[in-house]
Amino acid sequence: MKSLSYLNKYFFKYKWRFLLGIVFIVISNYFGVKMPKYVGDATDQLLKNTSINTTSEIIFLALKIGGLYVLYSVLSGFFLFLTRQAIIVMSRLIEFDLKNEIYAHYQRLDYSFYKKNATGDLMNRISEDVSQVRMYLGPGIMYSINLVALFFLVIFQMIDLNAWLTLFVLIPLPIMSFLIYKVSSKMNSLSTDVQKEQSLLSTIAQETFAGIRVVKAYSREKETHEKFNASSLNYKKKNMRLVLVNSLFMPTIVFLIGVSTITAIYIGGLLAYDEKISVGGILAFIMFVNKLTWPFASLGWVTSINQRAAASQKRINEFLQIQPEIVNKNQDSFELKGDIEFNNVSYTYPNSGIVALNNLNFKIKEGETFAIIGRTGSGKSTIVNILMRQFDPTNGSITVNGTDLKSLNLDEYRNQTGVVPQEVFLFSDTIAENIRFGRNDDVQPEEIKEAARKAHVLHNIEAFPDQFETILGERGVNLSGGQKQRVSIARALIRKPKLLVLDDCLSAVDTETEEIILSNLQQDTKSRTTVIVSHRISSIRNASNIIVLDHGKVIEQGSHDELMAQNGLYTDMYHKQLAEEK
Ligand SMILES: Nc1ncnc2c1ncn2[C@@H]1O[C@H](COP(=O)(O)OP(=O)(O)OP(=O)(O)O)[C@@H](O)[C@H]1O
Ligand SMILES: [Mg+2]
Incomplete structure (x- = not known):
């Protein structure tokens, strides 16, 4: 009682x-x-x-x-x-x-x-x-x-x-x-x-x-x-x-x-x-x-x-x-600039004991396109989750503009980032509402349209009889896997994020569409830092800095050309994927 x-x-x-x-x-x-x-x-x-x-x-x-x-x-x-x-x-x-x-x-x-x-x-x-x-x-x-x-x-x-x-x-x-x-x-x-x-x-x-x-x-x-x-x-x-x-x-x-x-x-x-x-x-x-x-x-x-x-x-x-482990202790506003550093970051999943990340050290510079590539299960999505502070690293730390991520104003940090998660989730609502979800202020219809255009999904949406008012979900229209991914990219883009994180979100589109989207994204990279996760080399070859992940460890690092010269796992993956495409 x-x-x-x-x-x-x-x-x-x-x-x-x-x-x-x-x-x-x-x-x-x-x-x-x-x-x-x-x-x-x-x-x-x-x-x-x-x-x-x-x-x-x-x-x-x-x-x-x-x-x-x-x-x-x-x-x-x-x-x-x-x-x-x-x-x-x-x-x-x-x-x-x-x-x-x-x-x-x-x-x-x-x-x-x-x-x-x-x-x-x-x-x-x-x-x-x-x-x-x-x-x-x-x-x-x-x-x-x-x-x-x-x-x-x-x-x-x-x-x-x-x-x-x-x-x-x-x-x-x-x-x-x-x-x-x-x-x-x-x-x-x-x-x-x-x-x-x-x-x-x-x-x-x-x-x-x-x-x-x-x-x-x-x-x-x-x-x-x-x-x-x-x-x-x-x-x-x-x-x-x-x-x-x-x-x-x-x-x-x-x-x-x-x-x-x-x-x-x-x-x-x-x-x-x-x-x-x-x-x-x-x-x-x-x-x-x-x-x-x-x-x-x-x-x-x-x-x-x-x-x-x-x-x-x-x-x-x-x-x-139950108290949340991740709490926002800081209310100060700050401007996210990129410059994110992983210092000896390790992560072990508490329920399974799997060591997903093992002593990672790398730096994401302001305005650059940073890529993470690796085989399935190598720990890429875990990095994304840690970067978004869905959970804190077991060991090591992450600094953003020189400040520990744990002591930054988390709301502001998240407000300035746009993430496209690997598993697409769309609400049972209209396409417009799903894209608008990325913003918490008033959004003009033109902005929604522009975001959809950049994500190269506008032509698909306009082909539906109800266009942006098309209802998704159980009793609505079923989008194809690639269409869902692109609506989800539009949702991230409408945020106009300072940091854009794409977790393998082009896996369900063909290489041609992928190229169009990547070149659209390229247009405003100056004001933005981008992190692209993929296991396809075509998605990331233009990135200024690439890390190759294997069993939670960074085994190679550099630009595409530098990595090709190293003749390691990256080169190996490149040749295999090239052969597959052919
Ligand atoms: N919630 C979880 N609980 C326990 N173990 C997990 C969890 N999520 C991931 N793992 C494990 O952590 C390791 C890394 O998983 P992660 O999802 O980061 O891989 P990934 O590189 O993103 O793979 P993919 O390319 O298939 O998306 C895997 O061995 C996976 O089984
Ligand atoms: Mg993943």
Whole structure:
């Protein structure tokens, strides 16, 4: 339950709403418990003076009691409405805040966090777990306060009528709370099972539909259906169990209400026989007991939803407590000029222990085109990630304009760079929006067009009926691999970056297109430093400085001609690629 104390700051934020809610609960219950006493007294009045009761007197009494009943019910109901407006609305407001808090925290966390945690888990914290916590903030709190308020309002009236009877009728109530708690807990654990099975089922379906072309091409429809069917069967089984326990819930309550009522009538009857309580008193008692049963039942239910909420909040707290390893400590603005130096940089992936970079030393000069070439898995993308400070090197340091990258204003640094990652990611939005994403200020349509032209994708876009308004993604147009890469290049170019980093982003275009794009890029190299990563020599041969990477080490370095003269791995790759082209 300790984990829930995290939410206290939110109760504090909405303190007035919360306090008002408590006041409304008390008022609502105050009107709610006035009736039994009146009904009891009126009954006694009728029974005692049978001889003097005229019909009109009886009608008057009945009208008075009936009128009061309606009045108090309306008042009690009205304040119950206000209670829910205060407390349930508060819970929804906190739910909104909490979701935003978690989301904002997610965005602060770095790449390594996303590597460690599955997307499904992240989604669950923000949807499923927050919903569970909301149950504690709303109904959980409301019914708890309700029980306390009602108990104190009723108990003195009951003791006043008869202390012994009070004791007897109250005995079944805690037992009922306990039973309801047991049933609710079972229901909760079963519905968790059902939810798990359901998300498994959706994952299977989603994966099949996303990969439908592979499924059909290998004609594996039957097998995928069997897989779906097996999971669906499990889902059904678990749901049946839940239904069974669910159907115990109401009968348990009704049974125990019955026991309390019978106790009240039986013991009350015995006491009335000894004239220790009136018949009207018994009637009032039964009404009190009926008022108390649901709140006592809710105690069991509330305990179990609170436990569930505590478990959810614990999971949320675990995420909220994670601090990003990459933090921006500096708010000073600076101008990026290039001049980036790697000093003895090594990197080992923590999860796999793979030494991806091994003691790298090189310098990227301002305004130059710097290239990194190497076989697959040699560590090129790792360099790009470190350069963008997605993660920090295990050893060594990177300096930018002579300052350690770790102490630079990271936002400014990233704002002045444009990266085209190796794995293209485009949003399910229009092409224009995808390109505009590269900028956070106002962008004119001409600028988008110009960026697309430079990335040599304009003619493709203009061939679509909706041109720049063409929707990409699942329900939109599918771009070819090379088109996607070029839209992603346009997104980087529209930033007008001081440092442009291209991670193997021309791999899916032919050499002719590649040449056009490279020559377009060449046009504004004066104001820009460019880092090109590739495993194709044609992409990088014009770079002023090339490093050849092998197993995370720089094994050769120089311009194309210098490297050719060295007659090493670079020359070897060159000849092989030339032969392939021919
Ligand atoms: N997230 C990761 N976790 C663990 N190991 C990784 C991770 N990413 C890369 N590696 C490993 O680090 C090494 C270098 O990978 P990297 O992606 O930098 O190669 P690359 O030169 O970009 O290859 P390619 O040309 O295929 O893109 C590889 O052995 C790879 O398996
Ligand atoms: Mg790579």
